Amino acid sequence: MAGVVPGLSPMEVDAVPNGAPAPSNGHYDSDDDDAPLVFKRHTPASPQLLKPPVQNVPQIASGGHVSAQSGVTGVSASKEESDSDDDVPLVQRREILQEAEHKPSPIAVQKKPALPAKEKQLGGEKNVVKKRPADAQKTQAPPSKKAKPEPRASSSDEDDDRPLSAVKASVKKTSAKVEGKKKVKVEQVKKPVKKEAPAKAKAPERKKAPKDGDENGTVKWTTLEHNGVIFPPPYQPHGVKMLYDGKPVQLTPEQEEVATFFAVMKDTDWAQKKTFVTNFWHDWSKLLGKKHVIQKLGPCDFTPIYEWHLQEKERKKSMTSEEKKRLKEEKLKAEEKYMFALVDGVKEQVGNFRVEPPGLFRGRGEHPKMGKVKKRIVPEDITLNIGKDAPIPECPVPGHKWGEIRHDPTVTWLAFWHDPISPKDFKYVFLAPSSSWKGQSDMEKYEKARKLKDYIGAIRDQYNRDLTSKNTENKQIAVAVYLIDVLALRAGNEKDEDEADTVGCCSLKIQHVKQIPPTSLEFDFLGKDSIRYFNTVQVNHLVYEAIGSFKKGKKFDDDLFDTLNTTKVNTHLKGLMPGLTAKVFRTYNASYTLDKLLVDTDGTTVLEKIASYQKANKEVAILCNHQRSVSKAHEGQMEKLSLKLKEAEEELGFLKEDLARARKGKPPKKRPGEDKEKKVQQPDAVQRQIEKKELQLRKIAHEMAQKDDLKTVALGTSKINYMDPRISVAWCKKHEVPIEKIFNKSLLNKFTWALEVEPEYRF
DNA sequence: ACAGAGACTTGAGCCAATGTCG
DNA sequence: CGACATTGGCTCAAGTCTCTGT
Incomplete structure (x- = not known):
């Protein structure tokens, strides 16, 4: 499993005059802490939506590789147009995308969703129906002074947004916890440290500190x-x-x-x-x-x-x-x-x-x-x-x-x-991914990543400026954040001796980064799960020089960022945006990339649309370095395919000969091994056969390319964890692709909260 | 500030079930 | 229909990040 990521091209980083992060035009409510995000639990998709996904969809779109060109800088925004026609390397593309102005999302305010009552029954004995208390939701990050949220619909309005059924359910069930609602402070669930059990590994007993x-x-639950x-x-x-x-x-x-x-x-x-x-x-x-x-x-x-x-x-x-x-x-x-x-009275699946x-x-x-x-x-x-x-x-x-x-x-x-x-x-x-708890926090994760859109410009400006900082720590933070942003590196916490020796951004060692003049860096290290990250990228020359200065005088095994750890980086990030941490960049960049790469596919078939989705998905997977090991059968399968390809080519050759003969009124020549005489054919009949064969040929060739292309790329992880499902859902709606072609049954279950998004939704 | 406990998300690999193709 | 390919679900390891006590 070598690095699958062929040279990604540079992100152009021109120092840009700083500006306050463009506060969205208030389309975001998440800054308004009176209006916590609310998780919407939907009724399950209708049964016909749950048909098993179609598998094995042949991919027909013309494939374009992420080419390894580099050194292209200063791509103008106009280039964005051509974007759909790939050959623009991923990072370069991101660069373009990142320059582009973020447009306010049309669906500004997430409406307060309904929480239809779920049926409950545990172990088949109870039968109670309650509505989940509205406030089980977590409070959002503190308000930022910058983003001026548009006034939300009045709160009563919000409440009334729920479908009737949900309202009814809640009424009917007199949940004791309605008052438990608004921020109940937990009084310490106390767990007196019991006097000494043999000091066996201690059990968790920390309480949360209610902050000011x-x-x-x-409080996550009442019952x-x-x-x-x-x-x-x-x-x-x-x-x-x-x-x-x-x-x-x-x-x-x-x-x-x-x-x-x-x-x-x-x-x-x-x-x-x-x-x-x-x-x-x-x-x-x-x-x-x-x-x-x-x-x-x-x-x-x-x-x-x-x-x-x-x-x-x-x-x-x-x-x-x-x-x-x-x-x-x-x-x-x-x-x-x-x-x-x-x-809280709702039946949920346990993981x-x-x-x-x-x-x-x-x-x-x-x-x-x-x-x-x-x-x-x-x-x-x-x-x-x-x-x-x-x-x-x-x-x-x-x-x-x-x-x-x-x-x-x-x-x-x-x-x-x-x-x-x-x-x-x-x-x-824990509960399963389909549960409210998981769904709620999943949605919050994506909302936080979307919020980063409003800050990313200023954040980039700042790290670009800090690349020349005289203060080493600031400079290191700037480079680290650059890498986290541009390469989607993980934070890189320190690890114990008794764990595998893997690294992320903050824990990179000298040996992991090589300078390749004039301004490229070669990364080669083992990341999470000991998956190799191997990538050569052209970077901003300031980053290049900064890396050189960090490496100077250090040994192979020394830390590249000797003044950093993940806490420092995250503390710094929190100063730029409430709740911001390193991992948010992965979510943000993955979702942002998907959103941008999902181009209009008007006039194409559903199969082609799905292929284009997979192509976008693949770019995201490559960005995140989601790999899989090449299956044992891969080589054999490829051989089989190339055999098939050869046969088809051969046959095509014969057919062309046949055509020439047919035009002269001659019968086709016998194929090797055949012994029956053949009849004279109509030229246009042969012509049709040729076209058919050519199509088959292209299909096989494409299948092979695709297969080889994806042999080390795992598409699933980004779909499950990084790409805002609302992007996919909206795209499906807009392009009339059945959602089951994109999300399988368990994904549909996990993403119930995202299924009712408007077709216009953009990340 | 720092170390360690604690809680939760992310990740690849495995294998049985399911789908596809000749 | 059987051989093979792909997938979905599951498993459990390995991350991230927060919070607490000192």
């Missing part, structure tokens, strides 16, 4: 019911004996379990890594004990267990579909009650209600802990968070009990346990 005055917003979590079944010993020095060895079930974890990973990459094997041996030998026959890993032969495992796999695969179905139903039945929670099973830790990259035994979690390890008045779920493991029960309405987790691999870390159980 108006803050709060910290919360759920059934806890489900545990993996206990280990079933298989009794297959591994060999030591060629002789079968007796293992206890615990020892056998861990041996099996290892055995079944034989053909993974992990099994080839020294760290993995060493860590495994370290933990397993402890379990075996000093006096065990097995004294070393070398003589261990796990093959019998591995083979047993393959057999099991085979057995499962060969089950009849009835058996499979039955098993599935049984599983569903056992899990059903864990799948939902009741939040990860299954406790993680034991196994060997599969850290990514060169994680120092890979191969360690991840021990089984028992109920005593679990802390549940649940309403005070809610029944405490029965512990599903006989003879055990929950570790702790909390009633903390300031958080959204339903349960947590400590990560057995890194006990200071937590594993949480």
Whole structure:
């Protein structure tokens, strides 16, 4: 997985006279903290909208690669027009886009949405319908003096915006929490540090500090019911004996379990890594004990267990579909009650209600802990968070009990346990992405990114100015923010020794950035998930020089930004826009790019429109460096395609010959291997065949190009996390593309809040 | 200011289910 | 219909960022 990002071209950065950030013409309400963003929960899309998405749409648009040209500067705005016709490299394009004036979005004020009551019923027993209290929403960032929000519709108006049904529902249910509404301050949900449990990793108990005055917003729920979590079944010993020095060895079930974890990973990459094997041996030998026959890993032969495992796999695969179905139903039945929670009376789906099973830790990259035994979690390890008045779920493991029960309405987790691999870390159980909580915060995320539009000009002006600052820290911040903005780098927090050695912007080391004269930088480092970021970019010469000055006198392994960390950068950013942090730039630039690249597609077919959407999506994925590893089958598949291509070409050649002969009244020549004589053909019939073949040829060629092009690019991540779904929804509406062609079922579920946007919506 | 706890978002990979094609 | 390709859902690791106590 090498860097997929071929030379992106520079963003032109001319120092521009500063100006106050153009306050939007008030189309934004988010600065008005009296009018918190409100999450709109929509009724589910109508059933016919939920048909399974069509797959495998052939892409027909003419493909254009992001070309690696560089050095183009001073692109004039007029160039923007040609934009749709790609060959304009991404960054250059962004440059153009960024220069362009942001137009006020026509749909200025987000209307207060309705919260149609959801049906609720937890575990199938209750049946209460309540409306979510209007104020469960978080307060927005403090008002900025700059943006002058247009007066919103009067507040009463807002309230009346809800669909009748929602209003009715709320009335009918006399929710006790109506008054809980407006900013209830949580009085500390107190958790006296209990006197000493063995100072095992401490449990979370921090309270939020209500900040001066108006803050709060910290209460996330008033009532919360759920059934806890489900545990993996206990280990079933298989009794297959591994060999030591060629002789079968007796293992206890615990020892056998861990041996099996290892055995079944034989053909993974992990099994080839020294760290993995060493860590495994370290933990397993402890379990075996000093006096065990097995004294070393070398003589261990796990093959019998591995083979047993393959057999099991085979057995499962060969089950009849009835058996499979039955098993599935049984599983569903056992899990059903864990799948939902009741939040303020609303039934919501729980995300990860299954406790993680034991196994060997599969850290990514060169994680120092890979191969360690991840021990089984028992109920005593679990802390549940649940309403005070809610029944405490029965512990599903006989003879055990929950570790702790909390009633903390300031958080959204339903349960947590400590990560057995890194006990200071937590594993949480949260609601699913389709839930109100997640939807609300998702929407807030995009609104914050949109707000950045109003500030981005001034922010860019400022960092451009600070590139020449005499103050090193300011200069470093300027460069860092430049990189975060232009290259969409992550913030780059410091990491512990016992984690994989990866970096982001603030943690870049000297070795990761090379200067390529005259003004290019080559980045080569491992980022999140140890995915390589490899990219050469032409940058503003001031940035180039600044990097040179930061590198001066430092060693390979030293920090590039020695005066920075993410806190400093984020503190700085907050001074420029309320709530601004490094990650907002990724969201902003991703959404902004999508919005700009989704060009008008009038007059094209739906298939072509979808292809153009995917093209835009791809640009965003490249910007964010969302990669995937090339599938094992890729090469074979490409070969097959090129074979097909060759055949088609050959046939085309024959057809052309046929045509010439047909014109002379001669019959087609026999193809190699054919023996039947052929009849004379009409020239125009042959001509039609030729055209058909040519079309097929182009299609195959395009398919190949596309496939190869996308082999290392993952489109999904940006769709799920970075591109404002309202952009996609609006585009679909405007261009009459069924939304299901763009969002699959789970995305539609996750984005219910975005589905009713107007076709005119722009990011 | 700083370190660490805590909470929440983002991310790639896996695999069974589903779709497509010859 | 079977072989293969693609996808969707899930899993769990790995980030970001906030808040607290000192």
